[in-house]
Amino acid sequence: MIDHIDNAILKELQKDARLSFAEVGRKIKLSPSAVRERILKMEDTGVIKKYGIEVDYPQLGYDLEAFILVKVFHGKLKLFLNVIPSIPEIEKAYRITGNQNIHLKVILKNQLHLQQLIDKLMPFGDTHTLLILSDVSS
Amino acid sequence: MIDHIDNAILKELQKDARLSFAEVGRKIKLSPSAVRERILKMEDTGVIKKYGIEVDYPQLGYDLEAFILVKVFHGKLKLFLNVIPSIPEIEKAYRITGNQNIHLKVILKNQLHLQQLIDKLMPFGDTHTLLILSDVSS
DNA sequence: ATTGAAACCAGCAGGTA
DNA sequence: TACCTGCTGGTTTCAAT
Numbered sequence: 001m002i003d004h005i006d007n008a009i010l011k012e013l014q015k016d017a018r019l020s021f022a023e024v025g026r027k028i029k030l031s032p033s034a035v036r037e038r039i040l041k042m043e044d045t046g047v048i049k050k051y052g053i054e055v056d057y058p059q060l061g062y063d064l065e066a067f068i069l070v071k072v073f074h075g076k077l078k079l080f081l082n083v084i085p086s087i088p089e090i091e092k093a094y095r096i097t098g099n100q101n102i103h104l105k106v107i108l109k110n111q112l113h114l115q116q117l118i119d120k121l122m123p124f125g126d127t128h129t130l131l132i133l134s135d136v137s138s
Numbered sequence: 139m140i141d142h143i144d145n146a147i148l149k150e151l152q153k154d155a156r157l158s159f160a161e162v163g164r165k166i167k168l169s170p171s172a173v174r175e176r177i178l179k180m181e182d183t184g185v186i187k188k189y190g191i192e193v194d195y196p197q198l199g200y201d202l203e204a205f206i207l208v209k210v211f212h213g214k215l216k217l218f219l220n221v222i223p224s225i226p227e228i229e230k231a232y233r234i235t236g237n238q239n240i241h242l243k244v245i246l247k248n249q250l251h252l253q254q255l256i257d258k259l260m261p262f263g264d265t266h267t268l269l270i271l272s273d274v275s276s
Numbered sequence: 277a278t279t280g281a282a283a284c285c286a287g288c289a290g291g292t293a
Numbered sequence: 294t295a296c297c298t299g300c301t302g303g304t305t306t307c308a309a310t
Contacts, residue, residue, distance in 0.1 A: 085276035
């Protein structure tokens, strides 16, 4: 379903999602329209879910990033899942295995902001916060 | 440094990073070249770190995503940080506070693949794995 | 920030294998 | 089906304002 040409296209778009079809085609030796058709197909089938940007949060006034593991109270999970989208501080949320069952990545301005968020989460479960010190993905 | 116009631009690019300068300009009522200059400036200053795509890993044959928390052995941290970029399964790595000091997000084909990765990580520290069941970010 | 002009690209039609 | 070429209108890019 996905061949090595699609993979090459995905690799280029992962490096720079704003490349034109023509530019991608030049890199992988394919005509612009062929590149376009393959990319449109991958959008249709959902292989490409989203084109996004990575932003430097500190420069936008958000100096605190953290993971919050939540052990949701019995019977509160559905309610909590409904509330999550309405909390803008939550950048990403996953259900996970283990003692805690929800994993949140949150973007915050400062410690006070973190405290306010934890207060908001407390009705739904016990929280365990891991502050992010730095990105070491290279 | 970042005004409300830049913020509006960032919001549009977060929704769709492939929007043309002209399209962004139409949405926020600005000329294409003004949009272009602002975006180029945000790239220069690092506010925009990257244009990327989000991909559906299961469709690419990667059916297992997980967080691995690593309590790195004393004296092994620098070595481990150097090794991380050479492990393709690691999508994202952070230094964090808490009992464990490294937080990894990993993309894997299956359980065997996870086992092989954990074997590779074992020399550097004790690992604690949380499997991702689903994305609930909405 | 805008305009204007040249180069470039997106999108589409029609064609090949 | 997957790819290509060629055309047209819109876009990018850059210089001048």
